[in-house]
Amino acid sequence: IGREGEARFRREGNILARLRHPHIAQLIDAGVSPLGYPYLVLDHIDGERIDRYCDIHHLSINERIRLFLDVLGAVSHAHANLIVHRDLKPSNVLVTRDGQVKLLDFGIAKLIERDAAEDALTLVTRDGQAVLTPEYAAPKQLTGGPVTTATDGYALGVLLYLLLTEKHPFATTYSPAELIRAILETPP
Numbered sequence: 673i674g675r676e677g678e679a680r681f682r683r684e685g686n687i688l689a690r691l692r693h694p695h696i697a698q699l700i701d702a703g704v705s706p707l708g709y710p711y712l713v714l715d716h717i718d719g720e721r722i723d724r725y726c727d728i729h730h731l732s733i734n735e736r737i738r739l740f741l742d743v744l745g746a747v748s749h750a751h752a753n754l755i756v757h758r759d760l761k762p763s764n765v766l767v768t769r770d771g772q773v774k775l776l777d778f779g780i781a782k783l784i785e786r787d788a789a790e791d792a793l794t795l796v797t798r799d800g801q802a803v804l805t806p807e808y809a810a811p812k813q814l815t816g817g818p819v820t821t822a823t824d825g826y827a828l829g830v831l832l833y834l835l836l837t838e839k840h841p842f843a844t845t846y847s848p849a850e851l852i853r854a855i856l857e858t859p860p
Contacts, residue, residue, distance in 0.1 A: 681710045688712075688778050691753055695746035697766075697776035717774045719766030723834055726767075736835045742773035747828065750778070751821045758819055760827035761808040762834065806848060807840060811856050 685702020692698070701713040720728065722743070726736050743765055750757055757764075757778060764777040804813055810826035813819055833841050842854045 678704045685712065687753070687755065691750060691755065691778070693746055693749040695742045695773045695775055696749065697774045699778070714776060717766045717768065717776060719768040719774060721762045722765040722767050722773065723762040726835055727838065733836060739767060739773055740832055740835055743775060743831070744828065746773065746775040747824055751824070756819055756821055757824050758813070759805055759808070760824055760831060761805050762831065765831070806851055806855070807842070809855070814852055814855060
């Protein structure tokens with residue numbers, strides 16, 4: 673990943689490690705191995721994907737919304753710490769056996785940081801990589817546009833839709849190309 677990439681990865685790991693919230697899985701360690709491979713070490717969360725948890729436990733609309741509010745609290749905390757998750761989806765939101773939401777996988781998160789030289793907000797991530805899950809990606813994210821907190825807002829809307837209706841907003845779409853076309857061309 674090179675010296676610059678290694679330094680950026682370590683800096684991102686340090687910032688993510690400072691995220692302390694009851695609904696965010698704790699990052700324990702991050703770094704680069706002696707062979708140059710980046711790694712993250714997170715708390716192990718024994719839980720079920722939020723959508724499956726809701727279905728298995730036959731949660732009411734109010735109970736689903738209560739869980740979703742915990743997700744919002746976690747994402748809001750990340751945003752307050754200048755971190756955009758970029759990959760909010762059911763498999764990155766687990767619910768423990770005692771009903772506690774845990775947001776995880778900030779591995780592709782972007783940091784919004786103040787650039788002292790330009791004194792402007794910039795987004796920092798791995799160079800030249802578009803990492804996303806198309807089913808939950810915002811249209812601007814799919815077209816290579818700027819990734820902002822609104823990107824997470826879009827994914828949260830898709831997640832809420834899924835939790836309330838038990839289907840994805842583009843459930844009738846089958847191929848990846850049809851899915852991307854539907855997201856880009858169909859009004860929400």
